[in-house]
Amino acid sequence: MNITPEALFEARRHFLKLGAGALVSSTAISQLLADTLLDMSLTYTPDPNPLKLSPNTFEQITNYVNFYEFSTDKTAPVKLSQKMKTDPWSVGFFGDIKTEQMLRVDELIAKFGLEERIYRFRCVEGWSMVVPWIGFPLYKLLDYLEPNSKAKYVKFTTRHDPALFPDQAKGIFASIPHPYVEGLRMDEARNPLTFIAVGMYGKRLLPQNGAPIRLVVPWKYGFKSIKSLDLIECVESEPLNTWQAIDAKEYGFYANVNPAVDHPRWTQSKERLLGKLTKQATLPFNGYEKEVAGFYAGMDLRKFF
Amino acid sequence: MKALLVLLALLPLGFAYFKLESAIDPIKMLYNITGVGAITLLLLSLVPSTCKRICSLNFLRYRKTIGLLSFAYALLHVSVFIVLDSEFDFITIFEKSLKKPFIYIGAIAFIILLFMALTSFKKLFAKFSKYHKSVYVALALALLHSFWAQKVAGVFEYSVVAVGVGLLGERVWAWKALHVKN
Numbered sequence: 001m002n003i004t005p006e007a008l009f010e011a012r013r014h015f016l017k018l019g020a021g022a023l024v025s026s027t028a029i030s031q032l033l034a035d036t037l038l039d040m041s042l043t044y045t046p047d048p049n050p051l052k053l054s055p056n057t058f059e060q061i062t063n064y065v066n067f068y069e070f071s072t073d074k075t076a077p078v079k080l081s082q083k084m085k086t087d088p089w090s091v092g093f094f095g096d097i098k099t100e101q102m103l104r105v106d107e108l109i110a111k112f113g114l115e116e117r118i119y120r121f122r123c124v125e126g127w128s129m130v131v132p133w134i135g136f137p138l139y140k141l142l143d144y145l146e147p148n149s150k151a152k153y154v155k156f157t158t159r160h161d162p163a164l165f166p167d168q169a170k171g172i173f174a175s176i177p178h179p180y181v182e183g184l185r186m187d188e189a190r191n192p193l194t195f196i197a198v199g200m201y202g203k204r205l206l207p208q209n210g211a212p213i214r215l216v217v218p219w220k221y222g223f224k225s226i227k228s229l230d231l232i233e234c235v236e237s238e239p240l241n242t243w244q245a246i247d248a249k250e251y252g253f254y255a256n257v258n259p260a261v262d263h264p265r266w267t268q269s270k271e272r273l274l275g276k277l278t279k280q281a282t283l284p285f286n287g288y289e290k291e292v293a294g295f296y297a298g299m300d301l302r303k304f305f
Numbered sequence: 306m307k308a309l310l311v312l313l314a315l316l317p318l319g320f321a322y323f324k325l326e327s328a329i330d331p332i333k334m335l336y337n338i339t340g341v342g343a344i345t346l347l348l349l350s351l352v353p354s355t356c357k358r359i360c361s362l363n364f365l366r367y368r369k370t371i372g373l374l375s376f377a378y379a380l381l382h383v384s385v386f387i388v389l390d391s392e393f394d395f396i397t398i399f400e401k402s403l404k405k406p407f408i409y410i411g412a413i414a415f416i417i418l419l420f421m422a423l424t425s426f427k428k429l430f431a432k433f434s435k436y437h438k439s440v441y442v443a444l445a446l447a448l449l450h451s452f453w454a455q456k457v458a459g460v461f462e463y464s465v466v467a468v469g470v471g472l473l474g475e476r477v478w479a480w481k482a483l484h485v486k487n
Contacts, residue, residue, distance in 0.1 A: 064329040072459040074330075125456060127330050175457050246457075265408075265453065267401050277331045279392060 042199045044114035044134045051287070053118050056129040058201045060274045065208045066123065067227060068176050069158065069165035081207035084164050086228075089212045095155070095233035098146035105198060105212045111144065112136035117195050119218040121225070122257045122286045128271040133216055134199035139190045141232075147186070151234035154189040156182045156215055159230035176246060182226040183239030183253065184217065185295075193218055193291055196229075219288040221255040252305040256296065257286035261305055307370050314374045317342055318381075332389050339382035340454075344447055344465055346375035347418075350440070351472045358479055369425055372440070376422040379415050407453035414446035441476075444469055 055061075063078055070077035090102045103111075114134050122128040142154070160179035162169035168178045188194065195216040198205060205211040210227025217224045223243050243251035250264050259269040259282040270279040285292050296304070321338045328334045350371040353364040386408075391398050402408050417439050424433035448469050452462045 060329045066456075068457065072455070072457050127333065175459070262401065262405075265405050267397065267405075269397070272330055272332050274329050275331075277325070277389065279332075279390070 041202045042109075042114055042134050042204065044116050044199070044202075047116040047118045047132065049118050051118075053120065053130045055118055055132045055201075056274050061129060061131055061200065062206050062209060064127075064129075064274060066125075066222065067208055067210070069167050069178065069180070069228070070208070071167065072175050077208040080166060084207040084211070086204075086207060086212040091213060091229050092231045093145050093233075094231065095235050096148045096151035097234050098148070108136075108141070108196075108213070109198060112140045114198070117193075117197075117216070117218075119193075119195070119216060120283075120286050120288075121216075121218065121222055122271060122282065124221040124223060124251070124255070124263060124268075126266055126268070126271055127274060128280075128282075129274045131216075132201055133195060133197040134202070135195050135197035135213075135216070137192055138194040138196050138215070139192060141196060142190060142234075145232075145234065147234040150236050152186055153235050153238055154184050154186065155231075155233040155235045155239040156184075156226045156229060157231040157233075158226055159228050176242060179230070180226060180242045181239060181245075182215065182224055182241045183235075184224070185238075186234075187295055188217070188292075191292060191295075193288060219257060219285040219292050221257055223251070224255050254296075254301075254304050256292075256301065256305070257282060258284060258301055258305070260284070261302055307367065310367060310370055311374065314342075314346060314371075332385065335385045335389065336382065339378050339385060340451060341461065343375050343378035343382055344451055346371055346378060347440070347444055347447060348465065348468050348472065350375055351444070355472055355475050359475070373422055373425060376418045379418050383412075383415055407450055410446050410453065411450035414443045414450060417443040417446070441473060444473075 064074050065077055066074065067077040067081070070080040088104055088106075090104050091108070092100075092102045094100045114136060116132055116134050118130060118132045120128060121131050138154075147154075158178075158180035159165075160168060165178070167174050167176075184194065195218075196213060197210075197216050198213050200209065205214065207228075210225075213229050214227045215225050215229065224241075238253055241251075241253060241255075243255075244253055257268075262268050269282055271282045272279055283289070317338050321335060324334065325331055350368055353368045353371075356362045356364055386402075387393065387398065391402065403412060421437055421440060421443075424430055424436070430437075448462075448466050451465065452458050455462060
Protein backbone atom coordinates (compact mmCIF):
# COMPACT_ATOMS: atom_id res chain seq x y z
CA MET A 1 0.00 0.00 0.00
CA ASN A 2 1.23 3.40 -0.87
CA ILE A 3 -0.63 6.22 0.80
CA THR A 4 0.29 9.81 0.07
CA PRO A 5 0.12 11.93 3.22
CA GLU A 6 -2.75 14.41 3.02
CA ALA A 7 -0.49 17.47 3.13
CA LEU A 8 1.63 16.19 0.25
CA PHE A 9 -1.47 15.26 -1.70
CA GLU A 10 -2.85 18.77 -1.22
CA ALA A 11 0.51 20.32 -2.18
CA ARG A 12 0.61 18.25 -5.35
CA ARG A 13 -2.92 19.24 -6.25
CA HIS A 14 -2.02 22.87 -5.66
CA PHE A 15 1.10 22.52 -7.82
CA LEU A 16 -0.93 20.96 -10.61
CA LYS A 17 -3.50 23.74 -10.37
CA LEU A 18 -0.72 26.34 -10.51
CA GLY A 19 0.64 24.71 -13.66
CA ALA A 20 -2.78 24.54 -15.23
CA GLY A 21 -3.41 28.13 -14.22
CA ALA A 22 -0.15 29.25 -15.84
CA LEU A 23 -1.32 27.77 -19.11
CA VAL A 24 -4.62 29.59 -18.95
CA SER A 25 -3.93 33.08 -17.66
CA SER A 26 -1.79 35.08 -15.32
CA THR A 27 -4.82 36.31 -13.31
CA ALA A 28 -5.71 32.72 -12.48
CA ILE A 29 -2.21 32.04 -11.23
CA SER A 30 -2.10 35.18 -9.10
CA GLN A 31 -5.48 34.19 -7.65
CA LEU A 32 -4.06 30.80 -6.67
CA LEU A 33 -0.96 32.42 -5.23
CA ALA A 34 -3.19 34.77 -3.22
CA ASP A 35 -4.90 31.71 -1.73
CA THR A 36 -1.55 30.33 -0.55
CA LEU A 37 -0.50 33.63 0.92
CA LEU A 38 -3.66 34.16 2.93
CA ASP A 39 -2.28 32.96 6.26
CA MET A 40 0.83 35.06 5.94
CA SER A 41 1.50 37.75 8.47
CA LEU A 42 0.56 41.30 7.64
CA THR A 43 3.04 44.10 7.00
CA TYR A 44 2.15 47.24 8.92
CA THR A 45 3.47 50.32 10.68
CA PRO A 46 3.55 49.61 14.43
CA ASP A 47 1.69 51.86 16.85
CA PRO A 48 4.12 53.89 19.01
CA ASN A 49 1.49 53.33 21.74
CA PRO A 50 1.49 56.84 23.23
CA LEU A 51 -1.09 55.87 25.87
CA LYS A 52 1.20 53.03 27.05
CA LEU A 53 -1.65 50.51 26.95
CA SER A 54 -0.86 46.84 27.53
CA PRO A 55 -2.84 44.72 25.11
CA ASN A 56 -4.82 41.72 26.25
CA THR A 57 -3.44 38.39 25.08
CA PHE A 58 -4.30 36.97 21.66
CA GLU A 59 -5.84 34.05 23.55
CA GLN A 60 -8.21 36.32 25.48
CA ILE A 61 -9.22 38.47 22.53
CA THR A 62 -9.91 35.53 20.24
CA ASN A 63 -11.80 33.43 22.80
CA TYR A 64 -14.26 35.94 24.26
CA VAL A 65 -16.48 37.55 21.68
CA ASN A 66 -19.99 38.73 20.92
CA PHE A 67 -20.92 37.55 17.46
CA TYR A 68 -24.63 36.83 17.49
CA GLU A 69 -24.56 35.66 13.86
CA PHE A 70 -23.01 32.52 15.33
CA SER A 71 -24.31 32.37 18.89
CA THR A 72 -25.19 34.55 21.87
CA ASP A 73 -22.56 32.66 23.86
CA LYS A 74 -19.12 34.27 24.21
CA THR A 75 -17.07 31.17 23.39
CA ALA A 76 -19.34 29.23 21.00
CA PRO A 77 -18.55 31.45 17.96
CA VAL A 78 -14.92 30.39 18.25
CA LYS A 79 -15.79 26.79 17.38
CA LEU A 80 -18.73 27.57 15.10
CA SER A 81 -16.79 29.97 12.89
CA GLN A 82 -13.67 28.03 12.02
CA LYS A 83 -14.91 26.87 8.63
CA MET A 84 -16.11 30.32 7.61
CA LYS A 85 -14.70 31.20 4.21
CA THR A 86 -13.44 34.79 4.33
CA ASP A 87 -11.45 34.93 1.11
CA PRO A 88 -12.13 36.15 -1.49
CA TRP A 89 -14.37 38.79 0.10
CA SER A 90 -15.63 41.96 -1.50
CA VAL A 91 -17.15 44.96 0.18
CA GLY A 92 -19.73 47.05 -1.67
CA PHE A 93 -19.57 50.86 -1.57
CA PHE A 94 -22.85 52.53 -2.46
CA GLY A 95 -25.02 55.57 -1.86
CA ASP A 96 -24.07 59.20 -2.13
CA ILE A 97 -20.49 58.71 -3.36
CA LYS A 98 -18.71 59.51 -6.59
CA THR A 99 -18.56 55.99 -8.02
CA GLU A 100 -20.48 53.05 -6.57
CA GLN A 101 -18.23 49.99 -6.64
CA MET A 102 -17.16 46.71 -5.05
CA LEU A 103 -13.60 46.13 -3.87
CA ARG A 104 -11.87 43.02 -2.55
CA VAL A 105 -10.28 43.23 0.91
CA ASP A 106 -6.86 42.66 -0.66
CA GLU A 107 -7.41 45.59 -2.99
CA LEU A 108 -8.33 47.81 -0.03
CA ILE A 109 -5.16 46.76 1.80
CA ALA A 110 -3.05 47.49 -1.28
CA LYS A 111 -4.70 50.91 -1.72
CA PHE A 112 -4.53 52.21 1.83
CA GLY A 113 -1.64 50.32 3.45
CA LEU A 114 -1.75 48.98 6.98
CA GLU A 115 -0.99 50.41 10.37
CA GLU A 116 -1.41 49.25 13.94
CA ARG A 117 -3.71 50.90 16.47
CA ILE A 118 -3.61 49.79 20.08
CA TYR A 119 -7.08 50.72 21.32
CA ARG A 120 -9.20 50.29 24.39
CA PHE A 121 -12.39 48.37 23.62
CA ARG A 122 -15.37 48.66 25.96
CA CYS A 123 -18.47 46.48 25.73
CA VAL A 124 -21.86 47.81 26.86
CA GLU A 125 -22.07 44.67 29.03
CA GLY A 126 -19.37 46.06 31.33
CA TRP A 127 -16.22 44.25 30.17
CA SER A 128 -13.28 45.76 28.36
CA MET A 129 -10.03 44.83 26.66
CA VAL A 130 -7.08 46.38 24.86
CA VAL A 131 -6.57 45.23 21.27
CA PRO A 132 -3.64 45.81 18.88
CA TRP A 133 -5.73 46.17 15.70
CA ILE A 134 -4.20 46.30 12.22
CA GLY A 135 -5.93 48.13 9.40
CA PHE A 136 -6.40 51.63 8.03
CA PRO A 137 -8.35 54.71 9.15
CA LEU A 138 -11.81 55.00 7.62
CA TYR A 139 -11.17 58.56 6.42
CA LYS A 140 -8.67 57.22 3.86
CA LEU A 141 -11.40 55.07 2.38
CA LEU A 142 -13.91 57.96 2.47
CA ASP A 143 -11.38 60.26 0.76
CA TYR A 144 -11.14 57.67 -1.97
CA LEU A 145 -14.94 57.20 -2.26
CA GLU A 146 -15.62 60.96 -2.32
CA PRO A 147 -19.05 61.23 -0.64
CA ASN A 148 -21.13 64.09 -2.03
CA SER A 149 -22.82 66.89 -0.07
CA LYS A 150 -25.94 64.76 0.57
CA ALA A 151 -23.93 62.18 2.53
CA LYS A 152 -24.47 63.01 6.22
CA TYR A 153 -24.06 59.53 7.65
CA VAL A 154 -22.20 56.31 6.90
CA LYS A 155 -24.20 53.10 7.14
CA PHE A 156 -22.50 49.74 7.65
CA THR A 157 -24.02 46.32 7.08
CA THR A 158 -22.70 42.88 8.07
CA ARG A 159 -22.79 40.19 5.41
CA HIS A 160 -26.09 38.39 5.19
CA ASP A 161 -25.33 34.78 4.23
CA PRO A 162 -27.16 32.04 6.15
CA ALA A 163 -24.62 29.54 4.79
CA LEU A 164 -21.88 31.34 6.74
CA PHE A 165 -23.83 32.35 9.83
CA PRO A 166 -25.95 29.75 11.65
CA ASP A 167 -28.13 32.32 13.44
CA GLN A 168 -29.12 33.93 10.15
CA ALA A 169 -30.31 30.51 8.95
CA LYS A 170 -32.81 30.35 11.83
CA GLY A 171 -35.13 32.87 10.16
CA ILE A 172 -37.72 34.19 12.59
CA PHE A 173 -36.11 32.22 15.43
CA ALA A 174 -32.84 34.16 15.05
CA SER A 175 -31.55 35.78 18.25
CA ILE A 176 -31.42 39.26 16.64
CA PRO A 177 -32.74 40.67 13.35
CA HIS A 178 -30.31 40.16 10.45
CA PRO A 179 -28.39 41.59 8.76
CA TYR A 180 -26.66 43.61 11.48
CA VAL A 181 -26.61 47.35 10.75
CA GLU A 182 -24.59 50.17 12.29
CA GLY A 183 -24.03 53.82 11.50
CA LEU A 184 -21.86 56.85 12.19
CA ARG A 185 -22.32 60.53 11.60
CA MET A 186 -19.96 61.74 8.83
CA ASP A 187 -17.76 63.73 11.25
CA GLU A 188 -17.45 60.67 13.52
CA ALA A 189 -16.63 58.49 10.55
CA ARG A 190 -13.94 60.90 9.41
CA ASN A 191 -12.25 61.13 12.82
CA PRO A 192 -8.71 59.76 12.54
CA LEU A 193 -9.46 57.29 15.37
CA THR A 194 -12.21 55.55 13.38
CA PHE A 195 -10.60 52.46 11.97
CA ILE A 196 -11.21 49.64 9.54
CA ALA A 197 -9.46 46.53 10.89
CA VAL A 198 -8.36 43.50 8.89
CA GLY A 199 -5.97 42.03 11.43
CA MET A 200 -4.70 41.88 14.96
CA TYR A 201 -1.44 40.77 16.55
CA GLY A 202 0.29 40.73 13.17
CA LYS A 203 -2.19 38.30 11.63
CA ARG A 204 -5.42 38.43 9.69
CA LEU A 205 -8.54 38.62 11.83
CA LEU A 206 -9.96 35.28 12.92
CA PRO A 207 -13.57 34.66 11.89
CA GLN A 208 -14.90 35.09 15.46
CA ASN A 209 -13.35 38.58 15.61
CA GLY A 210 -15.16 39.76 12.50
CA ALA A 211 -13.01 38.49 9.64
CA PRO A 212 -12.06 39.52 7.14
CA ILE A 213 -12.85 43.22 7.64
CA ARG A 214 -14.60 45.15 10.41
CA LEU A 215 -15.11 48.59 11.89
CA VAL A 216 -13.49 49.76 15.15
CA VAL A 217 -14.78 52.90 16.90
CA PRO A 218 -12.79 53.01 20.15
CA TRP A 219 -14.78 55.73 21.99
CA LYS A 220 -18.10 53.94 21.53
CA TYR A 221 -19.50 50.75 23.02
CA GLY A 222 -18.38 47.63 21.19
CA PHE A 223 -21.66 47.02 19.39
CA LYS A 224 -20.91 50.01 17.13
CA SER A 225 -17.78 48.20 15.89
CA ILE A 226 -19.64 46.09 13.35
CA LYS A 227 -18.07 42.85 12.13
CA SER A 228 -17.63 41.06 8.78
CA LEU A 229 -18.55 44.07 6.67
CA ASP A 230 -20.52 43.59 3.50
CA LEU A 231 -21.67 47.10 2.66
CA ILE A 232 -20.58 50.64 3.38
CA GLU A 233 -23.09 53.24 2.24
CA CYS A 234 -22.98 57.02 2.48
CA VAL A 235 -26.53 58.12 3.26
CA GLU A 236 -28.59 61.21 3.96
CA SER A 237 -30.44 60.23 7.14
CA GLU A 238 -29.42 58.53 10.40
CA PRO A 239 -29.37 54.75 9.93
CA LEU A 240 -31.40 52.69 12.42
CA ASN A 241 -28.71 50.53 14.01
CA THR A 242 -29.58 46.96 15.01
CA TRP A 243 -29.45 47.33 18.80
CA GLN A 244 -31.52 50.50 18.71
CA ALA A 245 -34.04 48.62 16.57
CA ILE A 246 -34.14 45.80 19.15
CA ASP A 247 -34.61 48.10 22.15
CA ALA A 248 -34.43 51.86 21.67
CA LYS A 249 -34.81 52.45 25.44
CA GLU A 250 -31.54 50.66 26.14
CA TYR A 251 -29.38 51.25 23.06
CA GLY A 252 -29.15 54.49 21.17
CA PHE A 253 -27.49 55.62 17.98
CA TYR A 254 -24.47 57.29 19.57
CA ALA A 255 -23.43 54.62 22.12
CA ASN A 256 -20.58 56.76 23.40
CA VAL A 257 -18.81 55.16 26.36
CA ASN A 258 -20.05 57.26 29.28
CA PRO A 259 -19.51 56.31 32.95
CA ALA A 260 -22.04 58.98 33.99
CA VAL A 261 -24.95 57.54 31.99
CA ASP A 262 -26.11 54.10 33.09
CA HIS A 263 -27.58 51.44 30.89
CA PRO A 264 -31.16 50.91 32.18
CA ARG A 265 -30.20 47.48 33.52
CA TRP A 266 -26.60 47.90 34.66
CA THR A 267 -24.30 50.68 35.84
CA GLN A 268 -21.51 51.80 33.53
CA SER A 269 -19.12 53.59 35.91
CA LYS A 270 -16.71 50.66 36.18
CA GLU A 271 -15.55 47.89 33.86
CA ARG A 272 -14.05 44.41 34.04
CA LEU A 273 -10.79 44.37 32.06
CA LEU A 274 -10.51 40.86 30.65
CA GLY A 275 -8.29 38.61 32.75
CA LYS A 276 -8.67 40.73 35.90
CA LEU A 277 -10.64 39.90 39.04
CA THR A 278 -10.74 43.54 40.11
CA LYS A 279 -12.58 46.32 38.29
CA GLN A 280 -11.34 49.61 36.92
CA ALA A 281 -13.00 52.98 36.39
CA THR A 282 -14.51 53.62 32.97
CA LEU A 283 -13.23 56.78 31.30
CA PRO A 284 -15.47 59.28 29.47
CA PHE A 285 -15.44 58.43 25.76
CA ASN A 286 -13.38 55.38 26.79
CA GLY A 287 -10.29 57.56 27.28
CA TYR A 288 -10.54 59.37 23.91
CA GLU A 289 -12.29 62.45 25.29
CA LYS A 290 -9.68 64.87 23.96
CA GLU A 291 -10.13 63.67 20.40
CA VAL A 292 -13.92 63.37 20.22
CA ALA A 293 -15.73 65.26 23.00
CA GLY A 294 -16.04 68.30 20.71
CA PHE A 295 -18.35 66.37 18.37
CA TYR A 296 -21.03 66.31 21.04
CA ALA A 297 -20.72 69.85 22.42
CA GLY A 298 -24.16 71.15 23.31
CA MET A 299 -25.80 67.72 23.02
CA ASP A 300 -27.58 66.21 26.02
CA LEU A 301 -25.73 62.90 26.28
CA ARG A 302 -28.51 61.48 28.48
CA LYS A 303 -30.90 61.94 25.61
CA PHE A 304 -28.50 61.14 22.78
CA PHE A 305 -27.00 58.03 24.37
CA MET B 306 -26.42 9.46 50.11
CA LYS B 307 -27.02 13.05 51.19
CA ALA B 308 -23.26 13.59 51.47
CA LEU B 309 -22.85 12.36 47.90
CA LEU B 310 -25.56 14.74 46.78
CA VAL B 311 -23.82 17.68 48.44
CA LEU B 312 -20.48 16.66 46.96
CA LEU B 313 -21.98 16.36 43.48
CA ALA B 314 -23.75 19.71 43.76
CA LEU B 315 -20.57 21.46 44.86
CA LEU B 316 -18.44 20.11 41.98
CA PRO B 317 -19.04 23.20 39.79
CA LEU B 318 -17.53 25.34 42.57
CA GLY B 319 -14.37 23.24 42.49
CA PHE B 320 -14.29 23.73 38.73
CA ALA B 321 -14.72 27.49 39.19
CA TYR B 322 -11.88 27.55 41.71
CA PHE B 323 -9.43 25.91 39.33
CA LYS B 324 -10.61 27.99 36.37
CA LEU B 325 -10.42 31.32 38.17
CA GLU B 326 -6.74 31.90 37.41
CA SER B 327 -7.15 31.40 33.65
CA ALA B 328 -10.69 32.74 33.22
CA ILE B 329 -10.96 35.49 30.59
CA ASP B 330 -13.78 37.29 32.45
CA PRO B 331 -13.53 35.87 36.00
CA ILE B 332 -16.35 37.90 37.59
CA LYS B 333 -18.74 36.98 34.81
CA MET B 334 -17.71 33.31 35.10
CA LEU B 335 -18.44 33.32 38.85
CA TYR B 336 -21.79 35.04 38.23
CA ASN B 337 -22.68 32.41 35.66
CA ILE B 338 -21.65 29.34 37.64
CA THR B 339 -23.31 30.47 40.87
CA GLY B 340 -26.42 31.74 39.07
CA VAL B 341 -26.88 28.63 36.93
CA GLY B 342 -26.20 26.50 40.04
CA ALA B 343 -28.82 28.31 42.13
CA ILE B 344 -31.53 28.11 39.46
CA THR B 345 -30.82 24.49 38.50
CA LEU B 346 -30.91 23.38 42.15
CA LEU B 347 -34.04 25.44 42.80
CA LEU B 348 -35.76 23.61 39.95
CA LEU B 349 -34.43 20.28 41.24
CA SER B 350 -35.86 21.05 44.68
CA LEU B 351 -39.32 20.98 43.10
CA VAL B 352 -38.73 17.57 41.51
CA PRO B 353 -39.17 15.26 44.56
CA SER B 354 -42.81 16.13 45.18
CA THR B 355 -43.61 15.93 41.44
CA CYS B 356 -41.84 12.59 41.37
CA LYS B 357 -43.91 11.31 44.25
CA ARG B 358 -47.17 12.23 42.57
CA ILE B 359 -46.28 11.02 39.10
CA CYS B 360 -44.07 7.97 39.51
CA SER B 361 -44.57 7.23 43.24
CA LEU B 362 -40.85 7.47 43.93
CA ASN B 363 -40.21 9.11 47.24
CA PHE B 364 -37.19 11.42 47.28
CA LEU B 365 -38.80 13.91 49.67
CA ARG B 366 -36.04 13.37 52.25
CA TYR B 367 -33.59 15.10 49.85
CA ARG B 368 -35.75 18.14 49.26
CA LYS B 369 -34.38 20.21 52.12
CA THR B 370 -30.76 19.43 51.18
CA ILE B 371 -31.32 20.46 47.56
CA GLY B 372 -33.10 23.62 48.64
CA LEU B 373 -30.30 24.57 51.00
CA LEU B 374 -27.71 23.92 48.29
CA SER B 375 -29.64 26.23 45.99
CA PHE B 376 -29.58 28.87 48.74
CA ALA B 377 -25.81 28.37 49.15
CA TYR B 378 -25.31 29.08 45.42
CA ALA B 379 -27.62 32.11 45.61
CA LEU B 380 -25.63 33.38 48.60
CA LEU B 381 -22.38 33.04 46.63
CA HIS B 382 -24.05 34.77 43.67
CA VAL B 383 -25.01 37.72 45.91
CA SER B 384 -21.48 37.72 47.37
CA VAL B 385 -20.01 38.06 43.87
CA PHE B 386 -22.31 41.06 43.38
CA ILE B 387 -21.31 42.73 46.66
CA VAL B 388 -17.64 41.76 46.96
CA LEU B 389 -16.25 41.45 43.42
CA ASP B 390 -18.63 43.40 41.21
CA SER B 391 -19.48 46.29 43.55
CA GLU B 392 -16.30 46.09 45.66
CA PHE B 393 -18.31 46.91 48.84
CA ASP B 394 -19.41 50.23 47.39
CA PHE B 395 -22.74 50.22 49.26
CA ILE B 396 -23.66 53.72 48.10
CA THR B 397 -23.63 52.56 44.48
CA ILE B 398 -25.37 49.32 45.44
CA PHE B 399 -28.31 51.08 47.10
CA GLU B 400 -28.46 54.25 45.03
CA LYS B 401 -27.91 52.77 41.60
CA SER B 402 -27.74 49.01 41.30
CA LEU B 403 -30.76 48.01 43.39
CA LYS B 404 -32.90 50.37 41.33
CA LYS B 405 -32.20 48.33 38.21
CA PRO B 406 -35.21 46.07 37.67
CA PHE B 407 -33.37 42.81 37.08
CA ILE B 408 -31.21 43.33 40.16
CA TYR B 409 -34.06 44.07 42.60
CA ILE B 410 -36.08 41.18 41.18
CA GLY B 411 -33.08 38.95 41.95
CA ALA B 412 -32.70 40.53 45.40
CA ILE B 413 -36.35 39.75 46.28
CA ALA B 414 -35.87 36.16 45.12
CA PHE B 415 -32.80 35.94 47.35
CA ILE B 416 -34.65 37.32 50.39
CA ILE B 417 -37.35 34.66 49.95
CA LEU B 418 -34.69 31.93 49.73
CA LEU B 419 -32.96 33.39 52.79
CA PHE B 420 -36.22 33.27 54.74
CA MET B 421 -36.80 29.65 53.73
CA ALA B 422 -33.24 28.64 54.58
CA LEU B 423 -33.52 30.22 58.03
CA THR B 424 -36.82 28.47 58.72
CA SER B 425 -35.82 25.11 57.29
CA PHE B 426 -34.71 23.64 60.61
CA LYS B 427 -37.04 21.40 62.60
CA LYS B 428 -38.24 23.82 65.26
CA LEU B 429 -38.98 26.74 62.96
CA PHE B 430 -40.11 24.62 60.02
CA ALA B 431 -43.10 23.32 61.99
CA LYS B 432 -44.26 26.90 62.39
CA PHE B 433 -43.29 28.31 58.98
CA SER B 434 -43.64 25.38 56.59
CA LYS B 435 -46.88 26.76 55.13
CA TYR B 436 -44.94 29.82 53.94
CA HIS B 437 -42.51 27.61 52.05
CA LYS B 438 -44.93 27.66 49.12
CA SER B 439 -43.25 31.03 48.43
CA VAL B 440 -40.57 28.99 46.67
CA TYR B 441 -42.81 29.33 43.60
CA VAL B 442 -42.55 33.11 43.78
CA ALA B 443 -38.77 32.86 44.29
CA LEU B 444 -38.50 30.57 41.27
CA ALA B 445 -40.58 32.85 39.05
CA LEU B 446 -38.51 35.87 40.10
CA ALA B 447 -35.22 34.01 39.65
CA LEU B 448 -36.25 32.97 36.14
CA LEU B 449 -37.22 36.54 35.30
CA HIS B 450 -33.91 37.73 36.76
CA SER B 451 -31.87 35.31 34.62
CA PHE B 452 -33.88 36.24 31.55
CA TRP B 453 -33.42 39.95 32.15
CA ALA B 454 -29.72 39.77 32.96
CA GLN B 455 -28.86 38.78 29.40
CA LYS B 456 -28.58 41.15 26.48
CA VAL B 457 -30.59 38.56 24.54
CA ALA B 458 -31.93 35.43 26.28
CA GLY B 459 -30.27 32.24 25.09
CA VAL B 460 -30.85 28.48 25.21
CA PHE B 461 -30.30 28.18 28.98
CA GLU B 462 -32.79 30.92 29.84
CA TYR B 463 -35.50 29.45 27.62
CA SER B 464 -34.80 25.91 28.87
CA VAL B 465 -35.10 26.74 32.56
CA VAL B 466 -38.32 28.65 31.92
CA ALA B 467 -39.70 25.61 30.09
CA VAL B 468 -38.74 23.26 32.95
CA GLY B 469 -40.10 25.72 35.51
CA VAL B 470 -43.41 26.03 33.66
CA GLY B 471 -43.56 22.21 33.47
CA LEU B 472 -43.01 21.75 37.19
CA LEU B 473 -45.43 24.52 38.19
CA GLY B 474 -47.97 23.30 35.63
CA GLU B 475 -47.92 19.83 37.13
CA ARG B 476 -48.72 21.37 40.53
CA VAL B 477 -51.66 23.32 39.15
CA TRP B 478 -52.90 20.16 37.46
CA ALA B 479 -52.54 18.09 40.66
CA TRP B 480 -54.32 20.79 42.67
CA LYS B 481 -57.17 20.90 40.15
CA ALA B 482 -57.50 17.11 40.13
CA LEU B 483 -57.82 17.17 43.92
CA HIS B 484 -60.51 19.83 43.83
CA VAL B 485 -62.57 18.08 41.18
CA LYS B 486 -62.66 14.95 43.35
CA ASN B 487 -63.85 16.85 46.38
